[in-house]
Each structure stands twice: as structure tokens, then as C-alpha cells.
Amino acid sequence: AQIALERDYEAQRESDTRYRVLMEASREAYVFVSVHDGRIVEGNTAAGALLGRRRDDLPEAGLSELCEPKRKGDLIETLRTQALSDRPVPVDALVRHGKEPVSLVPTIFRSAGERMLLVRIEPLSEGKVSQDALS
Amino acid sequence: AQIALERDYEAQRESDTRYRVLMEASREAYVFVSVHDGRIVEGNTAAGALLGRRRDDLPEAGLSELCEPKRKGDLIETLRTQALSDRPVPVDALVRHGKEPVSLVPTIFRSAGERMLLVRIEPLSEGKVSQDALS
Structure with a gap:
């Protein structure tokens, strides 16, 4: 059992x-x-580059301190709802630092008993049509 | 020490x-x-979609069985050389299944005492200028 545990650990x-x-x-x-x-x-x-922070300064920051959702409502709740939806759509937001418009694409999962979101942050280049969750 | 180990394991x-x-x-x-x-x-x-295999069938396949480098030479050795270079450039290849031209972007690292490559496979859309490692 010890060997199996060590192999697992490795x-x-x-x-x-x-x-x-x-x-x-x-x-x-x-x-x-x-x-x-x-x-x-x-x-x-x-992500640090887009959000205007060094990577090592990202932990502990609240995502909604760094990104303002375009529509009213709680950003995390909106991301959670979209991640759980059958037909999820990206959530539009504005980076508070630099005012870059971005699209947030969430995935939800469970880790060590806690729900977590993985959020992909995509710069919304001009020309690209927004598919905001709330429009 | 046991608690620290468990915390580490978690x-x-x-x-x-x-x-x-x-x-x-x-x-x-x-x-x-x-x-x-x-x-x-x-x-x-x-990667499975690009290489014409189901994801779960990728392990154990040789990368060079699935991709043919555009230039002569050993694919893994070329990727390794580029990954270690000061100014790495992508390596052009052709997916054997479907003949899609792709660009391979390698990162090298060590894991459990063994050298590994992480390779990003980018479809070479037309119009996009190739920057092949060996051209």
C-alpha cells in the first residue's frame, strides 16, 4: 500500500x-x-497582462475587482449560471484597468469539495460580434 | 510531518x-x-481532433507517426532543438491523417527526471506566413 501511495504521489x-x-x-x-x-x-x-497585474499578484484579488460586468448583476453568479447552462454564452465585461472590453468564458468544476470556475478571458477585438449572456 | 504531507498531497x-x-x-x-x-x-x-484520433487513443502513439515534419530530420530532435533555442521558431509539419498543414510550438521541461515536451499544434490557415524552424 505504501508503494502504491508513493506511486500515486509521484x-x-x-x-x-x-x-x-x-x-x-x-x-x-x-x-x-x-x-x-x-x-x-x-x-x-x-491573464495578468490582460488584467493589468503581475501573475503573482492575481491570487486573492476578487475577479469583480478587476473586471466590471457589462450588465448589472453579480459577476460570479452570472458566470456560474452560464457555466451550468445547457447553451452557455460568454459574459461581456470591461477590465477596470485599461478599459479593455473582454468576453469571459466559464467552466465550473468541483475541487476538494469546493466549487471553482475556470474563466477564459478573451479580448473582444473590434469587428468581433459579442454574444453576451445577458443581451 | 504527516499532516504537512497530507496537506501537500491534497x-x-x-x-x-x-x-x-x-x-x-x-x-x-x-x-x-x-x-x-x-x-x-x-x-x-x-489535439485529437487535429490529429484524427480520439483523445484517449493519443497516449502511446509516436508523435512522428501522426505528424510528418516538412523538412528532413527527426521530428522530436527538431522540436527539442527549437525548444532549447534562444529564439525558437515553430516547426512545420503535415498531419498524416487528413494532410492538414500545422505548426508545432514546443516547450521543454523536466518531470520525474525525464525530459518532456509540451507541443502546441496550430493549424496553418492559408494566408498565414509560415516561420518554419528549418527554412
Whole structure:
């Protein structure tokens, strides 16, 4: 059993390494957010660049401190609703720093008994048609 | 020490979950490849779609069985060289299934004492100028 546990532990370490390499290699901007308090648990450098923060300063920031939803309502609740919807649509927001319009694409999952959101942050280039969740 | 170990183990499980969620949420196509034998360790659904395999059938396939480099030479060795270069450039290849031209963007890292490549597979849309490593 000890050997099995160690093997399992080793496999976990490998996936932790892959997780970190993948986060940083990704050109897409991602943040993991706790549904409970709306705080960012971790984000990648691409997300930091879009949100106007260094990557290491993202944890503990509330996502709604950094992004203002275009429509009224609680940002985390709107993301959660979209993530659970059968036909989810991106949620439009404005980055508070720099006023860049972005589209937030949420995925919801459970980790260590807590609900978490993975949010992809896409710059809304001009010309691109917005598909806001609330329009 | 036992408690610290358990806490560490729990953190590892969380990052394993995040790794899996991130792989599948990504619209970019990624495969992890062992430098030692050139075999895919894991890939996401986007990579499977590009390479003409189901995601779960990617592991154990050799990357060069699925992609043919445009220039002569060993594909894994070329990817490794580019990943280690100061000014890496993508490596052009042709997917054997479907003949789609793609650009391979490698990142190299070490995991459990073994060198691994994370390879982003980008479809080379027409019009897009290729920056092949060997041209």
C-alpha cells in the first residue's frame, strides 16, 4: 500500500508540473476563481497582462475587482449560471484597468469539495460580434 | 510531518483537477511528448481532433507517426532543438491523417527526471506566413 501511495504521489507531482507548464505555455488567458468568495486562486501570465497585474499578484484579488460586468448583476453568479447552462454564452465585461472590453468564458468544476470556475478571458477585438449572456 | 504531507498531497490533487479542467477547456491543441521515445503521454480533445484520433487513443502513439515534419530530420530532435533555442521558431509539419498543414510550438521541461515536451499544434490557415524552424 505504501508503494502504491508513493506511486500515486509521484503521478500527482507529474501532473502538477504539467499543469504549471501548460498554464504558462497557453496563449489564452485563464484564471481559476473560487465560487464561494469570487477570489482568484491562480491565473497565468496572459491573464495578468490582460488584467493589468503581475501573475503573482492575481491570487486573492476578487475577479469583480478587476473586471466590471457589462450588465448589472453579480459577476460570479452570472458566470456560474452560464457555466451550468445547457447553451452557455460568454459574459461581456470591461477590465477596470485599461478599459479593455473582454468576453469571459466559464467552466465550473468541483475541487476538494469546493466549487471553482475556470474563466477564459478573451479580448473582444473590434469587428468581433459579442454574444453576451445577458443581451 | 504527516499532516504537512497530507496537506501537500491534497494540494497536488487540486492541481491535478485543475490540470485536467484546463486541458479540456483549452481551445488550443496540446500534446505532452516524452523526449526519450517520442511517444505522446497525453493530449487534449482539440489535439485529437487535429490529429484524427480520439483523445484517449493519443497516449502511446509516436508523435512522428501522426505528424510528418516538412523538412528532413527527426521530428522530436527538431522540436527539442527549437525548444532549447534562444529564439525558437515553430516547426512545420503535415498531419498524416487528413494532410492538414500545422505548426508545432514546443516547450521543454523536466518531470520525474525525464525530459518532456509540451507541443502546441496550430493549424496553418492559408494566408498565414509560415516561420518554419528549418527554412
